[in-house]
Amino acid sequence: MSLFDDKKIIIIGDRDGIPAPAIEECLKGTSAEIVFSSTECFV
Amino acid sequence: MFPVIKGAAYILAHTPDMVLHNGTTQTTERTVNPDSEYLKQVPNNLRSFEQFVSYPPNQTFIGNLSPSELGELDLPWYDKQAEGASSDGKYGEIFQQDEFIGWIKLADVFNLVSLEKDFTESIRQSIESREGLSESFRTALGEGVSLEKIEKEIAEKGAEALIHDGKTVGCVKRAHDIDPNLNAHVIFENLVSKASGAMALISLLEKHQIDPLDIDYVLECSEEACGDMNQRGGGNFAKAIAEVAGCKNATGSDTRSFCAAPTHALINASALAQSGIYPNVVIVGGGSTAKLGMNGKDHIKKGLPILEDGVAGFAALISQNDGVHPILRTDLVGKHMVGTGSSPQAVITSLITAPLDRGNLKITDIDKYSVEMQNPDVTKPAGAGDVPLANYKMIAALGVMRKEMERTDIADFTKKHGMVGWAPTQGHIPSGVPYLGFAMQDIMEGKIHRAMIVGKGSLFLGRLTNLFDGVSIVIETNPGQVEEEATVSKDEVRQMVAEAMRSFAASLTE
Numbered sequence: 001m002s003l004f005d006d007k008k009i010i011i012i013g014d015r016d017g018i019p020a021p022a023i024e025e026c027l028k029g030t031s032a033e034i035v036f037s038s039t040e041c042f043v
Numbered sequence: 044m045f046p047v048i049k050g051a052a053y054i055l056a057h058t059p060d061m062v063l064h065n066g067t068t069q070t071t072e073r074t075v076n077p078d079s080e081y082l083k084q085v086p087n088n089l090r091s092f093e094q095f096v097s098y099p100p101n102q103t104f105i106g107n108l109s110p111s112e113l114g115e116l117d118l119p120w121y122d123k124q125a126e127g128a129s130s131d132g133k134y135g136e137i138f139q140q141d142e143f144i145g146w147i148k149l150a151d152v153f154n155l156v157s158l159e160k161d162f163t164e165s166i167r168q169s170i171e172s173r174e175g176l177s178e179s180f181r182t183a184l185g186e187g188v189s190l191e192k193i194e195k196e197i198a199e200k201g202a203e204a205l206i207h208d209g210k211t212v213g214c215v216k217r218a219h220d221i222d223p224n225l226n227a228h229v230i231f232e233n234l235v236s237k238a239s240g241a242m243a244l245i246s247l248l249e250k251h252q253i254d255p256l257d258i259d260y261v262l263e264c265s266e267e268a269c270g271d272m273n274q275r276g277g278g279n280f281a282k283a284i285a286e287v288a289g290c291k292n293a294t295g296s297d298t299r300s301f302c303a304a305p306t307h308a309l310i311n312a313s314a315l316a317q318s319g320i321y322p323n324v325v326i327v328g329g330g331s332t333a334k335l336g337m338n339g340k341d342h343i344k345k346g347l348p349i350l351e352d353g354v355a356g357f358a359a360l361i362s363q364n365d366g367v368h369p370i371l372r373t374d375l376v377g378k379h380m381v382g383t384g385s386s387p388q389a390v391i392t393s394l395i396t397a398p399l400d401r402g403n404l405k406i407t408d409i410d411k412y413s414v415e416m417q418n419p420d421v422t423k424p425a426g427a428g429d430v431p432l433a434n435y436k437m438i439a440a441l442g443v444m445r446k447e448m449e450r451t452d453i454a455d456f457t458k459k460h461g462m463v464g465w466a467p468t469q470g471h472i473p474s475g476v477p478y479l480g481f482a483m484q485d486i487m488e489g490k491i492h493r494a495m496i497v498g499k500g501s502l503f504l505g506r507l508t509n510l511f512d513g514v515s516i517v518i519e520t521n522p523g524q525v526e527e528e529a530t531v532s533k534d535e536v537r538q539m540v541a542e543a544m545r546s547f548a549a550s551l552t553e
Contacts, residue, residue, distance in 0.1 A: 015501050015511050016415060016430050019385040039385070039511065041302075041501035042427035043417045043468050 004032035013039040046316035047368035047521060050251035051359040051479035053104050053135035054242045055467070056143035057096075058335060059089040060206040062352050065231070066335035081340055086209070088339075090348050096137050097128035100418045103465035104355070105132025106480050110462040120420040121347055134480035135246050135357075141207050143238070143354065145170045147231075148213070149183045150238035150287065155230055157196065158205070158213035163187030175245035175255075177289035203227040222272040229269075232332060235354060236267040237280055240329030241287035243356035247325065248288060253360060260321035261285045261295030262312050264304035265328045266470050284327055293325075301505075302415070302474040303512045304328070305357070306498025309476065310516050312361040313371040324361045328476075330354035330469045337468060338425035350421045355469045359479050366523045369486040375402045377497070377515035385511070391441045394497055394515045402517070406442035409460060409517070410491035413478035414438075415499060416466045434497075435461035474498040475515075486520050493519040 009032045013020030020039040027034060063069050063085045072079050095101060099116055102108040102125040116123055130137040138146070145166040148156045163184055171181055193214045196202035205213035215234065219225035240263060248255055263281035270277030281295030298308050305328055312324035332354060339349045364370065377394040384390075399406065414434035422430055435457040442448045448456060466473030475496040482494045499513040 013385075015499065016433050017428075018387060019390075019511070021384075021509070022386040025386070039501075039503055039509070041504060042425075043302075043415065043422060043430055043470075043473070 002030045002032075004030040007032045009034045011037040013037070015039055015041045016043070044317070044364035045370035045373060046313045046361050047364050047370055048479060048483055048518060049360045049362045049365070049368050050247055050253065051134060051476075051483065052243055052247035052250050052357065053106070053132070053477070053480065054138065054239065054246050054356045055095075055101055055104060055135075056138040056140065056146075056239060056242070056330075056354045057090075057092050057352065058140050058143060058332065058354050059352050060140060060209065061332045061354070062089060062336040062339065062349055064204065064206055065332035066337065066339070066351070067333045068336050068339055081343065084343050085336070085339065085349065088343050088348050090352055092139055094348075095353060096130050097124035098350075099123055099125040100420060100465040100467075101137065101353070102128050102132070104467070104477065105136060106134030107132045110465065110478070110481060113465055114458075114463040118420060118423070119347075120418075121350055134250065135243070137353075138242065141166050141212075142169050144205050144207060144213060145184060146238040146242055147205070147215070147234050148185075149176070149180050150234045150241060150283075151215075152183075153218060155216045155218055156205075156213060156234065157188045157193050157216065158184070159190050159193060159211075160187035162207070162212040173245070175249045175288060177255075177287055180287050201227050203231045219271070224271050224275050233267055233269045233280075235332050236265045236329035237283055237287075238329065239354050239356035240265065240280065240284045240327045240358070243329070243358040244284055244288045244290075244325060244327050247327075247358040247360060251360065255289040256292050257323050258285065258290040258293045258325050258360075260312075260315060260324045261290065261293050262308040262324060262326045263295065263297045263328065264299070264308035264326060264471060265297075266299070266301060266304070266331065267329075280329070281327070284329070285325075290325075300498075300512050301500030301502055302471045303498040303500030303514055304471050305474055305476040306496055306514045306516065309359070309361070309371070309496060310373070310376055310514060313373050313516065316361045316363050317373055319363065322363045325358055326361065326476075327356070327358040328471050329356045330472060334469055338421060338427070341425040342421075345424045347424055350418075351468055353467055355467050355472045357472060357476055357479075359476065364521070367487075367521055369483055369518050370521050372402070372517040372519060375399070375404075375517040377513075379499075379511070379513035381510065387437050388441065388444070390513065391437050394499075394513045395438055395495070396441060396445065398495075398515060398517060405447045406438060406445065407447060407456070407460065409493050409495045411462060411478065411482065411485070411494040412438060412460055412497060413462070413475050413482065413494060414497045415474055416462070416464045416477045417468055417473045418464050418466060421468050422464075429464070431461060431464040432457060471500075474500070482518055486518065489520075493517060
């Protein structure tokens with residue numbers, strides 16, 4: 001049972017950090033539901 | 044023969060009134076919350092021209108304070124002054140807002156900018172005495188118009204006000220009654236980009252004593268789009284900027300990739316120069332008023348002045364190999380491909396180690412990495428972190444994975460192979476290219492041998508793709524092959540002549 005199982009997840013990725021698709025990939029092994037995922041530029 | 048970088052120039056225009064009237068954080072706030080406390084606080088939290096000039100990162104931007112000297116100053120920097128600060132720099136200069144407004148007028152060839160008569164007179168001397176300005180633009184300020192006429196244009200015809208010291212001193216008129224791509228706001232932003240790009244190009248030509256007639260091609264790499272309703276991004280900023288600087292033998296084109304565009308332009312310019320298609324290519328990017336005060340709310344909340352209070356521009360000249368200036372290794376170019384993926388490991392591999400592997404180089408063989416050189420004094424208080432440092436840590440982490448360095452060396456790597464950021468958060472301006480001037484100097488003085496310029500761009504902001512972008516290129520010491528080859532070639536000729544004479548003499552004695 002992972003921390004993210006059965007949770008609804010909002011992902012805000014950072015272009016100069018960890019982009020959203022990479023975070024999504026990490027959640028694939030869980031039963032979390034990604035309800036929003038976006039990479040943003042903070043500069 | 045690899046092409047060389049022959050010069051780089053950087054300009055800043057201190058634009059405090061444009062923070063309030065043209066920065067999107069402030070204009071958006073005015074739309075959604077016209078009585079906002081923040082908007083009331085903005086005018087009291089703007090810096091003077093003297094403060095703007097003596098701000099240490101700005102002195103680094105124009106070449107007066109080296110990145111290592113800036114790195115010796117503890118953050119925050121907003122409360123510090125660079126010793127001996129000057130608006131005239133080794134690689135560029137800092138302009139006052141009134142003069143910048145004059146340059147916006149100069150950049151306008153369709154009589155869309157009107158400046159008030161007295162204001163025009165107050166800036167005439169500084170504008171018209173500018174040596175690098177093309178003759179036809181020198182008198183473009185004109186006589187000016189009455190304030191009544193300007194106010195009428197703003198009130199009745201949707202013109203955008205030009206404000207200095209809190210007073211209206213001019214306006215930018217719309218270029219079409221209906222076309223949204225030619226409305227006053229778009230024309231204003233495009234003229235700001237053109238003017239600051241032209242100022243950077245002229246500074247480049249003047250500082251490095253380059254004849255404008257020697258320029259064959261200009262690549263413009265800002266983040267604006269000019270055109271009408273039938274061709275929204277038709278262009279061409281490059282040729283318009285070249286015209287202002289009197290580059291009569293040049294044509295040009297615009298290249299776009301958000302913040303990655305300057306490094307794309309650098310690579311494209313290198314290819315054009317190396318191939319001989321265009322021997323002397325300028326890359327140039329003007330700045331943006333939209334980004335002024337972008338993080339202003341956080342700055343004020345934390346008791347800082349608004350630090351995004353200037354428009355920036357840069358230009359650089361790429362030419363064929365002269366045996367002297369640093370070479371651009373067009374064989375060591377990195378690219379983030381469509382299929383690269385977005386994990387940090389994939390990104391850093393594509394931009395950093397893929398080109399290094401082609402040259403059998405290690406991560407530590409690059410003396411300085413110039414990445415996203417955003418000023419942390421601006422970004423950290425706004426919660427965006429230290430962008431260059433984050434990039435250096437990721438490069439170092441890949442170095443550890445490749446067993447080229449120890450995990451315990453990461454902190455040292457970020458200091459030795461990295462730099463503190465100093466560039467204003469003007470989108471494409473901080474991206475890789477701020478170090479070009481110092482890179483040339485450091486390489487030619489033998490302080491470093493090799494640098495890598497890395498540009499990254501947030502393509503997803505345009506809502507056409509979820510991808511982002513990035514490219515990189517290595518710059519290094521010129522081995523002087525041109526001279527060596529010329530010497531070898533002369534020697535060979537001498538030898539051949541001597542051999543021919545010997546054999547001729549031998550034939551006579553036979």
